[in-house]
Amino acid sequence: MSALPIEVQGLVHRYPREATPAVDGLDFTLESGVILGLLGPNGAGKTTTLHAILGLLEPTSGDVRVFGCSPLTQRVTVLSRVNFASVDVDLPSNLTAQECLHIFGRLYLVPDLQARIDELLERFELSRLRRHLIGTLSAGEHMRLKLCKALLNNPELLILDEPTLSLDPYMAQKVRALLKSFQHDRGLAILHTSHNMQEVESFCDRILFLHKGRKLAEGSPRDVLERFKSQSLDELFIRVATSGELFDVT
Amino acid sequence: MSPSVVRIGALLERYLLLHRRSLVRAFDIGFWPVMDLLVWGFVTRYLQAASGGGPFAQVVIFLIGALISWHIHYRGQQAVSISLMEEIWTRNITNVLIAPLRLWEWMAASFCYAALKIGIITVLLSVIARALYAFDLTRVGWAFLPLAANLLVFGWAIGLFTAGLLIRFGYAAEALIWGIPFLIQPFSCVFYPMSTLPAWAQLIARGLPSAYAFEGLRSALRGEPIAWTIWPTVVGLNVLYFVGGTICLVWMFRRARATGHLGRLGQD
Numbered sequence: 001m002s003a004l005p006i007e008v009q010g011l012v013h014r015y016p017r018e019a020t021p022a023v024d025g026l027d028f029t030l031e032s033g034v035i036l037g038l039l040g041p042n043g044a045g046k047t048t049t050l051h052a053i054l055g056l057l058e059p060t061s062g063d064v065r066v067f068g069c070s071p072l073t074q075r076v077t078v079l080s081r082v083n084f085a086s087v088d089v090d091l092p093s094n095l096t097a098q099e100c101l102h103i104f105g106r107l108y109l110v111p112d113l114q115a116r117i118d119e120l121l122e123r124f125e126l127s128r129l130r131r132h133l134i135g136t137l138s139a140g141e142h143m144r145l146k147l148c149k150a151l152l153n154n155p156e157l158l159i160l161d162e163p164t165l166s167l168d169p170y171m172a173q174k175v176r177a178l179l180k181s182f183q184h185d186r187g188l189a190i191l192h193t194s195h196n197m198q199e200v201e202s203f204c205d206r207i208l209f210l211h212k213g214r215k216l217a218e219g220s221p222r223d224v225l226e227r228f229k230s231q232s233l234d235e236l237f238i239r240v241a242t243s244g245e246l247f248d249v250t
Numbered sequence: 251m252s253p254s255v256v257r258i259g260a261l262l263e264r265y266l267l268l269h270r271r272s273l274v275r276a277f278d279i280g281f282w283p284v285m286d287l288l289v290w291g292f293v294t295r296y297l298q299a300a301s302g303g304g305p306f307a308q309v310v311i312f313l314i315g316a317l318i319s320w321h322i323h324y325r326g327q328q329a330v331s332i333s334l335m336e337e338i339w340t341r342n343i344t345n346v347l348i349a350p351l352r353l354w355e356w357m358a359a360s361f362c363y364a365a366l367k368i369g370i371i372t373v374l375l376s377v378i379a380r381a382l383y384a385f386d387l388t389r390v391g392w393a394f395l396p397l398a399a400n401l402l403v404f405g406w407a408i409g410l411f412t413a414g415l416l417i418r419f420g421y422a423a424e425a426l427i428w429g430i431p432f433l434i435q436p437f438s439c440v441f442y443p444m445s446t447l448p449a450w451a452q453l454i455a456r457g458l459p460s461a462y463a464f465e466g467l468r469s470a471l472r473g474e475p476i477a478w479t480i481w482p483t484v485v486g487l488n489v490l491y492f493v494g495g496t497i498c499l500v501w502m503f504r505r506a507r508a509t510g511h512l513g514r515l516g517q518d
Contacts, residue, residue: 015510022510048510054348056513058504072507080350088517090341094271095264106260107349109253133271149345 003068005157005189006030006053011062013048013213021060022048024213032156033187035179037194037204037221039233041241045213046193050159053191054084066157080108085150086161087143093135097126097145100134101152108153120148123178125171139166147175151182158182160192164199176203197233207233211240254355261351261359265333266366278328283321283371284378290317291383312468313441314385318375319467320440322368322398323460324431326405329364330357331412331427338420338516347512353500360413361406368402390470396481397463397470403488404459408434410495414502420515439464459488 011026023045030036038046051057052064055071055078064071066078091100098117105113121127124144134142143166150158158179164172176199182188194200200207201221209217209224217224221233230236268275290313298307334356337343346356372387379385387394412430415423437451438460447455455461462484466476506512 013510047513051510051513054513056344056347056507057510058508076350076352079348082348084344084348086344088341089344091345092264092337092340092342094340095267099267103260103264104345104349106263107257107351109256109350 002032003065004029004031005067006191007063007065007068008049008053009063011049011052011064012060013045013052013057014060021213023052023059026062026210026213026215028208028215028218030157030189030191032189033183034206035183035190035192035204037192037200037207038210039193039197039200039207039237040210040216041237043212044210046210047161048213049210050084050161050191050193053159054082055079080153081155082157082159083108083150083153083155084159084161085143085146085163087163087165088161089146091134091142091145091149094133096131096133097121097137097148098130100145101148104149105152110153116152117148120151124148124175140168140171143167144171144175154186156186156188158188158190160190162194163192164194164196172199179203195237197237201233209236209240216240254352254358257349257351257355258359258362261333261356262362265329265336265359265363268336278325278332279367279370280374283325283375286317286321287314287375287378288382290314291379291385294383309472311383311385312471314379314383315387315390315467315471316440316464318372318379318387319398319401319464320435320438321371321375323401323405323408323434323438325368325371326364326402327409327412327431328405328427329367330360330406330409331416333360333363334413334416335424335427338416341516343516344513347515353503357410357496357499360409364406364409365402368398372398390467393466393470393476397466397476400459400463400484400488404463404491407488407491407495410492410499414495414499417499417515418502418506418511420511434458434460437461443468457487459484459491 007029009027011023012021013023014021026045026049038049040046048057052059053066053071055075058072067081069078071078101117102113105117110116121130124147126141126144126148129137129141134145137145143163147163164175167175179190183190192204204221206219207221207224208215217228219227225233225236228236269279294310294313297310301307301310337346376387379387408430412426415426437454438458439447439455444452444455444461444465462480469476506515
């Protein structure tokens with residue numbers, strides 16, 4: 001049996017000079033072909049968890065496995081099967097879209113690179129901007145280019161941090177549909193953070209609610225809403241943010 | 251082609267493209283070194299004229315050779331640290347850190363970039379020095395190659411050390427990229443013999459491979475033999491600094507990963 005895209009067990013991370021851990025005993029798994037939404041108010045531990053999975057952070061304790069490998073000691077094996085896009089991480093502003101994808105494609109050893117670049121630019125409606133400097137793109141165009149870069153190596157696990165934040169509703173819808181098609185066609189697993197609860201409800205197969213580094217709830221959006229007798233994820237999110245707790249009413 | 255060669259080539263392409271796009275980067279090669287040469291060249295001319303054509307006039311020509319050689323060390327160090335700093339400035343560092351790239355591949359790409367950049371600067375400065383000041387770098391002969399290699403490797407080593415500090419401290423360490431070479435310069439005896447230094451400073455100079463390279467350069471320009479017997483020690487010193495720079499980089503990378511600073515690099 002092949003290893004799961006993500007297995008997290010007892011993850012704890014405490015930043016220096018912080019009284020409480022950013023992540024405190026987190027357990028979860030992500031299977032192939034599943035979109036998991038990582039939700040929670042600011043400071044809930046979402047980014048810390050993403051960084052631990054990407055090998056950017058060494059947990060204080062606990063274990064993180066990506067396809068059965070450690071992202072710390074088996075970096076190259078893990079990272080060649082994974083990719084990432086975030087609203088907070090930019091692509092180099094002084095390269096053109098084509099140059100940037102070409103360089104990252106070579107870093108990921110993408111076969112038939114130019115055809116792959118052409119396909120992705122076409123799907124994300126960026127073909128006409130291929131010779132434009134990234135620094136001259138709008139926020140939405142830049143975000144779509146980040147998604148092209150994130151899909152360049154045909155990843156089996158895609159980690160997305162607020163991927164639709166700077167997109168207009170049409171493009172956000174198109175991006176979600178594209179990501180869904182990659183999920184269905186290739187069994188792509190997606191770990192996704194977002195503060196757009198409507199998007200999460202329609203896009204994610206499962207959600208994981210975090211607060212102060214701890215898991216408050218996990219399940220399909222519908223199951224979680226029923227379990228906590230909530231009308232919407234928005235309402236549930238506000239309950240978590242204000243009280244910091246969720247009372248199971250089942 | 252081996253995967254490592256492809257990845258090194260990709261990074262090298264990224265660094266070279268910067269020079270096509272950025273005037274500031276182009277200045278690194280064609281402007282600042284040339285301005286430096288003009289200043290030191292005219293100082294040399296003035297000193298030659300003031301000495302009335304005596305033996306000092308022959309000696310003072312060292313200044314031009316020393317300046318060209320100093321740029322080998324200085325620009326070598328800068329190429330390594332700035333190739334990392336560039337990713338931090340453009341907030342692209344996380345994309346590089348999560349690419350399937352080994353640390354040694356990044357090191358190799360930045361070394362190749364430094365070597366290419368220095369090759370161009372050295373040829374450019376040599377041509378200008380010959381045209382304007384009748385200074386012929388080829389007078390040093392083949393001995394220039396080991397002297398230059400020594401300065402380049404020492405520049406790489408210091409570049410690795412500053413890159414380590416950048417990874418650990420981010421923007422807070424940016425000033426060190428520009429500052430560290432000038433901490434080394436007085437003890438490297440770039441423009442004067444080691445014997446000029448006071449005893450305590452000579453002790454420091456003896457621990458720097460660059461000081462021996464400049465001593466050797468002066469000997470060669472005077473037409474005297476270079477004291478090669480000391481060079482196994484000089485090579486040993488360079489190996490020591492290189493290994494030290496690599497250990498610093500790896501250690502700082504691990505510290506930044508343990509504290510969580512690595513993921514926040516460029517976002518503070």
